[in-house]
Every structure is written in structure tokens, then in C-alpha cells.
Amino acid sequence: MRSIAVINQKGGVGKTTTAVNLSAALARNGRRVLLVDLDPQAHATMHTGAEVGSDDLSIYDVLIRGAALGDTARTVGDRLVVIPAHIDLVGAEIELAGRGQRETVFGRALRPYHDGFDFCLVDCAPSLGLLTINALAAVEEVLIPLQPHFLALQGLSRLLETVTLVRERLNPALRVVGVVLCLYEAGTRLAQEVRDDVVRFLAAAEPHAPWFGACVFETVIRRNIKLAECPSFGRTIFDYSPNSHGAADYLALARELAARGAAP
Amino acid sequence: MRSIAVINQKGGVGKTTTAVNLSAALARNGRRVLLVDLDPQAHATMHTGAEVGSDDLSIYDVLIRGAALGDTARTVGDRLVVIPAHIDLVGAEIELAGRGQRETVFGRALRPYHDGFDFCLVDCAPSLGLLTINALAAVEEVLIPLQPHFLALQGLSRLLETVTLVRERLNPALRVVGVVLCLYEAGTRLAQEVRDDVVRFLAAAEPHAPWFGACVFETVIRRNIKLAECPSFGRTIFDYSPNSHGAADYLALARELAARGAAP
Ligand SMILES: Nc1ncnc2c1ncn2[C@@H]1O[C@H](COP(=O)(O)OP(=O)(O)OP(=O)(O)O)[C@@H](O)[C@H]1O
Ligand SMILES: Nc1ncnc2c1ncn2[C@@H]1O[C@H](COP(=O)(O)OP(=O)(O)OP(=O)(O)O)[C@@H](O)[C@H]1O
Numbered sequence A, B: 001m002r003s004i005a006v007i008n009q010k011g012g013v014g015k016t017t018t019a020v021n022l023s024a025a026l027a028r029n030g031r032r033v034l035l036v037d038l039d040p041q042a043h044a045t046m047h048t049g050a051e052v053g054s055d056d057l058s059i060y061d062v063l064i065r066g067a068a069l070g071d072t073a074r075t076v077g078d079r080l081v082v083i084p085a086h087i088d089l090v091g092a093e094i095e096l097a098g099r100g101q102r103e104t105v106f107g108r109a110l111r112p113y114h115d116g117f118d119f120c121l122v123d124c125a126p127s128l129g130l131l132t133i134n135a136l137a138a139v140e141e142v143l144i145p146l147q148p149h150f151l152a153l154q155g156l157s158r159l160l161e162t163v164t165l166v167r168e169r170l171n172p173a174l175r176v177v178g179v180v181l182c183l184y185e186a187g188t189r190l191a192q193e194v195r196d197d198v199v200r201f202l203a204a205a206e207p208h209a210p211w212f213g214a215c216v217f218e219t220v221i222r223r224n225i226k227l228a229e230c231p232s233f234g235r236t237i238f239d240y241s242p243n244s245h246g247a248a249d250y251l252a253l254a255r256e257l258a259a260r261g262a263a264p
């Protein structure tokens, strides 16, 4: 199972849109996909129509009460299973703070399911707090959605410091698989310049850096109103508007990601 | 002096772009404006070219070391003064946590300057933490930039709970002046539907609510690549691209805000 955390501490850059629609695209291409929502905002949960009532179990119960991941699972499409989040997660970081092995509770909960899926994607909150650290400690790959605007690189540097720290202390297998440009305004100089900056930045990586070998995906996710509309229907882009640019871009990203394969 | 906090805990919705360009627009219309950067990311500081070196004073020194606000001031244009932020602010919430009157330190630092300016705008981080609480405790008005996308209303409700709490416990004069729709994609159904939802929501306010009387501004800030480009030059939209839609929209917003006037 390839496990991928979708991470960027900057808000509103396309993490959830990517986690949801890339998962759906991989499932359409025949892979069995597990999508884990690790954000107290539970946006990925809402995007896929997987909301939980107060009597249902969510990732909160897995992290805090030792529930089995499988007991929370929601099948939302062919080959696509969601582990829902819940607003209770807001308190999870504080509740976990006092416990031993608090950075690895998610990874341990995920372990029994490695044979059940081809891909596991984890949607993270715009934060580098304990929940996101749990994601980084549990996966092998990091995918970074980035909006090609001013200061995108500054945020990237800070994120990569955290990835390096987690690799050194908790998860030696961790590596950055790549950066995907989201909310891309084709034809603008700004998007092209930021893209060039990120390409240069990654190319300058030293061999021991966790982003050595990471790429900027050829596929960019263009700005497309359909991608902003489908969450309110609890659907992925493929159920909402399969002929849109949004659908085409995420299908292309899924193929590119699958081709880049697991760590060499 | 009208004091206005620019607030939304959601990331990337146009807070800084609004704080900076609305400040600049008000200054162009003849008002004396103080723009305070209360975000450790210091984006408003960078947008206006007001970066501080490690030897300079910033809002961090005002909050933590008792420096005078005036000692940090940077004049960045006619009638436009910036109080810069610095990455050190990242530690400010923890350093303030143990102190008495920790929610009102900013308000007290601002008080001596009320006669020196017509408007004070405060740019806040995407968070409802202690720095943002300091902003809410110090100002009389709240301006909420909102991206007309799915779940915008959900974030708004949570923000208004915090405004209510601060009004009850710290600042009885606090009120919401309005919501300004940012990153508005004209001609899309989504933008119109969310706008209608927010209008309905505000119209349903009870008389004792801090958003009673708040409006959705007629002026919307349209998506305009020039607004995304000018920060990298350390310029406001008026110095970078005065004939753009971005400049026109913020000038219109400034007139509308000035006309709505202070509390009745
Ligand atoms: N390519 C796109 N075209 C149009 N709208 C998009 C696109 N990608 C994302 N959006 C919209 O932009 C907003 C932010 O995207 P999204 O929620 O995926 O970002 P995020 O990084 O997960 O945000 P957060 O930091 O709050 O978790 C959402 O309303 C989403 O529907
Ligand atoms: N109307 C607009 N048209 C085009 N780009 C915009 C517009 N408004 C903001 N942007 C760009 O979108 C990005 C997010 O905007 P901004 O930084 O103002 O949001 P924010 O709410 O302050 O974000 P944060 O939560 O990180 O503080 C920035 O790169 C900005 O330049």
C-alpha cells in the first residue's frame, strides 16, 4: 500500500480538493483507495458525503479511544473508502499531548490495513500540529499542493523542515514524492514564475534531503468552478462533472502519481 | 479613529489583501490610516514593503517588551503607516499566556494613537487564538472577508461565536460592520448562491447579536491576478496597477465603508 499525506500548513491551497479527487481518480483507474480525514474541519468527510452522526465512530475514536480504523470506515464509491473526521478532533491534540507515543497512534492504527488497499491518502489540516505529525509519522510519501502565488516557496521551506524533523526522529522511510500546483491560473506570468521557482528549489535538493528526487508534477490543477461546486453536493468531481477540466486534471494527476511509483 | 479588525479563521480568503489595499484606498481618499500587522506570517508587512530587520522593533516588541507602538511605525505612503509584524510573533501567544490582562495588551498599546489616525485596520492570522483575541478586544468594528465557496457560512458562524464572547467579556463596543466577498468569481452560480446565503444569515440576526445591522458590502472584490502579483513587489495595488479591477474594487469598498460610518 502506498501511503501519502497531503500536506500544506497554508490554508485554502487545495489540500482537500486534491485528497478527495485524487483518491476518486485512483479508484476510477482500478486502485483500492483508503482516504483518511485527519482535519477537525472534516471537509474531506463532507466532500464525499461521509458525515458521521454523534453516535457514529470517527477517526477521533480511533486516536483517543482505541477504536479500530475499520469500524469507522465508510464506502463512498467503488474501491473508495473514507475514514471520517469529526469536530471532536479539535480536542484531540490536547488529549493526546499527555500520552506516550502520541505521534505514532495513527500509524499504529493504520498498520493492520496495509494489505487491504493500494493507496492510502491522508487529508491534513492547515497546521503542523500533532495531528499532522501523526500523518507524517504514518506514511511513506508526502504530496504538497501549492498555490502558485507569492510566498508559496516560503511556506514550502517551513513545511520541509517539519518533514525533515519527522524523518529524523520518527519515520526514516518518509520522503516527499512531489509538489502539485493547484488553483493554477493558466496563462498568467505569476503561475509560471512560481512554478519555475519551485522547480529550481527542488532541483537544488541535497542527496540527504527528504525532498531529493521530488518533482513538480507535470499535471497542474487548473482553476475550475466545478471543483468548488461539487463539495456542496457531497460528490467528487467525477460524479458531479466528469467532463470538466477539474476531472481531466485529477485523472491525469492520478496517472502521473501511479507512474512515479513507490520509492526506488 | 475607527478601528477595524480584518478577521476570518479560514486561510487564504483575502484578509491580508483586503487589509492592505483597503488601507491604501482609504489613504488615497484622504484619510490617515494605521495598518497593524498582527500575523506572525507578516504578510501585510511584506505586501507594503515594511519588513523589519532583526535589530528593528515590531509589534512583537510592543506586546512582549512594552515598546511604544510609535517606535515601530513605518510610513509606507501618504497618510499610510504600518506597524510591522515579525516571525518572533509565533512565540507571542505562549509568552503572553501566563500574564495578567493578556487579552488587552494590544488595545492598551493602541490607545495613545487614537487621535493620530482616522482609521486603524488590523490584519489577523487565520486563527482565533490570543493574538486575534487581542485584536477583537482592541477595536470597535469587525470586517469579515469571505470567499463565496462551500462552507463559507460554517466558518462565519464559528467566527461570530468568538466575536460574541469577546464582546461579552472584554469589549462591549465590539460590532461586526460587515462581510466583504473576496476572490469573487463573477458570473458563477456558486458566488451568487453563497452571497444570497450570507445576506439571509445576516438579515436573521437578533437585535442583541454583535452582527445585528451588519451588511454584505455591495462592493465585491473580484478575482484579479494583479492583486496576487503586487505583494511580490512590496506594493499596494494602487502603486502596481492603478487601472486594474483590483484597484477599482478596493477604492469602491473604501468609499462604501467610509459611508457606512461609525456605530450609530
Ligand atoms: N482548482 C480549483 N478550482 C476552483 N476552486 C478550487 C480549486 N481547488 C480548490 N478550490 C476551492 O478552493 C477552496 C479551498 O480549497 P481546499 O478546501 O481544497 O483547500 P485546503 O488547502 O484543503 O483548505 P484548508 O487549509 O482550509 O484545509 C475550496 O472552496 C475549494 O472548493
Ligand atoms: N481578489 C483576488 N484576486 C486574485 N488573487 C487574490 C485576490 N485576493 C487575494 N488573492 C491572493 O490569494 C492569496 C490569499 O490571499 P490573502 O493572503 O489575502 O488571504 P489571507 O486570508 O490573508 O490568507 P492567510 O489566512 O494565510 O492570512 C494571496 O496569494 C493573494 O495574493
Ligand SMILES: [Mg+2]
Binding pocket: A015, A016, A017, A039, A043, A124, A125
Ligand atoms: Mg482542507
Ligand SMILES: [Mg+2]
Binding pocket: B015, B016, B017, B039, B043, B124, B125
Ligand atoms: Mg493573511
